[in-house]
Amino acid sequence: MQLKQLQILVTSDIHGYIMPTTFRQKIEPLGLAKVGTLIEQLREEKPTILIDNGDLIQGSPLTYYHHAFQEHKLDPVIEAANLLDYDFAVFGNHEFNYGKSYLDAVIAQSNFPWLSGNITNEDGTSYTQPYLVKEVSGIRIGFIALTTHFVTVWEEPRHIEGLSFKDAYEFANFWITQVKAHEQLDLIALCYHGGFENDLITGETLEATTGENQGYKMCKELDFDLLITGHQHRELAEKLFGKSIIQPGTKGNCLGVITIEIEKCFDKQQIHHKPSLVYVTDETPVHEGIVQQNKEVYSATEEWLDVTIGQLDTEIHFSDAFSVRVQKHPYIQLIQDIQMEMSGAPISCTALFHDQAGGFPAKITMRHIINNYIFPNTLKVLKVSGRHIMEALEQNATYFTIDQNNQLRVSKSFYYPKPQPYNYDMWEGIEYVMDIRKPLDQRITKALYNGEPLQPEAYYEVVMNNYRATGAGNFPYFAECEVIKDIQIDMTELIARYFQDHPTVESKLKKNWDILY
Structure with a gap:
């Protein structure tokens, strides 16, 4: 043999x-x-x-x-x-x-x-x-x-x-x-x-x-x-x-x-x-x-990663990524503000893309930007109906579940077979409440724009990354939306430009959403 x-x-x-x-x-x-x-x-x-x-x-x-x-x-x-x-x-x-x-x-x-x-x-x-x-x-x-x-x-x-x-x-x-x-x-x-x-x-x-x-x-x-x-x-x-x-x-x-x-x-x-x-x-x-x-x-x-390109009035670090998705953090506020300023859109959605500690110190370098914003995304402004915004919010609410000890947890589909923290979005420019105690598709108990309920047949301008705009992550309706603006500049570069345009950026936190459980 x-x-x-x-x-x-x-x-x-x-x-x-x-x-x-x-x-x-x-x-x-x-x-x-x-x-x-x-x-x-x-x-x-x-x-x-x-x-x-x-x-x-x-x-x-x-x-x-x-x-x-x-x-x-x-x-x-x-x-x-x-x-x-x-x-x-x-x-x-x-x-x-x-x-x-x-x-x-x-x-x-x-x-x-x-x-x-x-x-x-x-x-x-x-x-x-x-x-x-x-x-x-x-x-x-x-x-x-x-x-x-x-x-x-x-x-x-x-x-x-x-x-x-x-x-x-x-x-x-x-x-x-x-x-x-x-x-x-x-x-x-x-x-x-x-x-x-x-x-x-x-x-x-x-x-x-x-x-x-x-x-x-x-x-x-x-x-x-x-x-x-x-x-x-x-x-x-x-x-x-x-x-x-x-x-x-x-x-x-x-x-x-x-x-x-x-x-x-x-x-x-x-x-x-x-x-x-x-x-x-x-x-x-x-x-x-x-x-x-x-x-x-x-x-x-x-060498390039450690060059200071901007400054915050205070550091906005976080150690627990999950907590950022449960209670709004100044880092998310900053990314939303950048997306809205660079696009001119009144509504924005973004994800926290990773599950590691993150955020920014007072002095910002490209290393900080790239380590936090880890994907080569660009931005698109879509014309989205109120109905589809509501559907998107309900989809985001599937990220959470409540365990046998009444603790809020990540749903299995978002970490197995592949971690998908980037498919849970937080929204800016609207006010909303997620009640995770309620059945799926019934968890959004409030959704307002300018103090008024979102109208299913009305259309709203929303800025989001190009990945989400394709409908990826179980948001298929976004792929059918009219593209109002397509910004062909990498988001990390847009963040750098924002800091260059604003010598000192004020850390803010506008509370516009709640999660109940």
Whole structure:
């Protein structure tokens, strides 16, 4: 009997984190420089295929700085990926945040192919090659690339002009059929920048049937062997319907590994596969080549982040994000005021995007802004009916539940299978009361504009981020609203401009909403 082994190593949702820091703390167990060390160590053990499964180039202060000030230089994440010798990459939804021209430049800079099995050009051809066949240790594996087709819901149309995002499940089925007909393969792997819509153990539906995540349906209904996933930032290494599944977290906190063993005995062959995760730790050394490669842009980013650009009359910190969503905080007031001033809209809604401590000190730097406002949002002003505002408020009220001890808690759907604090909005310019003791869809007991009840058929100008304006987060009616104003400037830049326009900003708190429980 002959036994051979190979491994597939997977990163996903790196989000531009190269160095072991989120720029909040100095050193943290994450980043491509640390993951790179694990990759090099594991490569010494057996033949290897290295994959990135999407959301590679966008999301960190370093990539923000590079895009804003050094776009003429090579993308630093791609430089690191080239050094690590990736075999291919899959497009994530955030690959399109900087626009198609930037992404085309990234593709040209990459020493590896980018695959797109369900992204097509206007003429119906694939944007890039849809699949790739790799032969290692005598085993031929077909890798089919898929990206959540919800990109069109979230992304600015100008960033994806000329591209179509087809249903990921349907195109998984199509390409599985194609590779079986035209390729001699031992294994088929779906590399899907998407996640799971059902609980992996019980099969319980976890989210509405929107198509954003279709991994469970793929595993249950399609004939393939390995499912590499991402998007949800979960840490998964399991078997589902006989298939090995991997999802390796986010920001390079761990590396996905699928070990494949081939047993050959005379003319018979058996293939076994097993998924696992290898975690980055504080003790994991950094990859010195990547550190040296990124030394200049990292230092420039650190310096830029600490330049004072504005001042408050007092600090507005918070230690508990949940409390900010229960009782209005001056930080939220400030973001609402900025959105309303920069847009001219009389009503605003915004979320507190993360669950960490936050807020601003008296002296504001770009580090403070980016660490608090963590997404590359722009603003839109929509013409929204009173009825839809009421529906949005009721949707926000689903964020809360009351436990058996009569304590206010976050509803399960907002933290499992993926934390979604960014889908709970607070509103400004109206007065409202949420009573969490009441049944769903009956929790908004007061909603006033200028002291008068919101009129269902009347229309109101509302400013919100571009993500929410697409209807994402279970607000589908916003996608149908007329766009009155589209402000094509990143919100972090708007916050910086606001401080530059106001030498000293007064901390305010206008109480306009209450939560009863």
